[in-house]
Amino acid sequence: MKIPNVKAVLFDLDGTLIDSEYFYFSNWAPILAKEFGLDITFDDWIQDFAGHTLVRNVDFLKDKFGIETTQEFMWTTTRANYAKSDMTTIRLMPFAKETLDKLKAKGIRIALVTSSYSTTVNTVLGHHNLLDYFEFFVTRELVENPKPNPEPYLLATQKLGLDKDEVLAVEDTITGYTSASSAGLQCVAVTRHQSEINRLSTAKYLIQDLSILIDSID
Template structure:
């Protein structure tokens, strides 16, 4: 890879650009304990819930724990919990700002492809003053089929108007990796969690943090 071939980078959000998984865990965990007497550790969250949509996690709860719940109920409970929490407390992952600045200076186009909603993007990336780095945002509202379906990345590729060989995706979970790869994109995997490293063992590029990304494509 070189700057002459890579013209755009599509970033995932949660766990890739922002260190949000503990935030989500700390909001889901009390709900699971209170409503269903399910106790999970942060390691359980990373292994079983992180990187998945609400619909998939509700299905997982039904199948694994045999509880009666639905998407609407869990949506209302989790969103109420998020509203009582401070999403601006979510920190950036290491090296995010310097990587975005480096790509921008080199004329690489940058966009976001996430299963989170636009309100989350605006709140967290807005707080860190990063919104202007992104050409566009593919959020949950914009697709019918979220990750691991390829639809989010196919839409992003269409909006970029570039050949797929000129685009790379950056993801931290097998869910996102599957979405990007199924859309025909090279996907760089970036994670520090051993569970995800094992799931992403077949990735062509697997790094612990984003600092390796500019060296790879620039």
């Protein structure tokens, strides 16, 4: 796998640079069990919830399980759980820092495009001393239409001022992959979860960890 002419890499955050999905699962699962009697496993979380927006997950709960709840309620209750948890316990994904180091050494520009809010970015990446690697952050509060809409990646590309064929996105879910691809960008999908691998089966570039990425960029 060789990807030529890359001048900038736009990274997703959750599941791509940070191993945060179990953190989110462990905060959502007790709420779903207590409030709605719905017990989910981590595999269920990866299969049905990971990589999606709050709006979509609320709709999913209604459509699949008949659970009547609101975005406001789920926002308030999940954020209350997050506040009681320690986000600094969230680890980096394998080879995340090494990849950022190598990209920086190559002179390739780096930015972040995430559906998470800036508080999450600052807390987790700040804890790992990674904030300075990024030229800018496109977070949830900066766009009207989050992933899978192309808006976040169109905004990031505009900020870079580069041609689209010079920009590479790195994503771990079909939601993010759809966003980047719809924005006209090349995208590397990186995931170790079989359910997501199945959904990303048509991706041109599909790898299981970031160690392969740096050697793929000319």
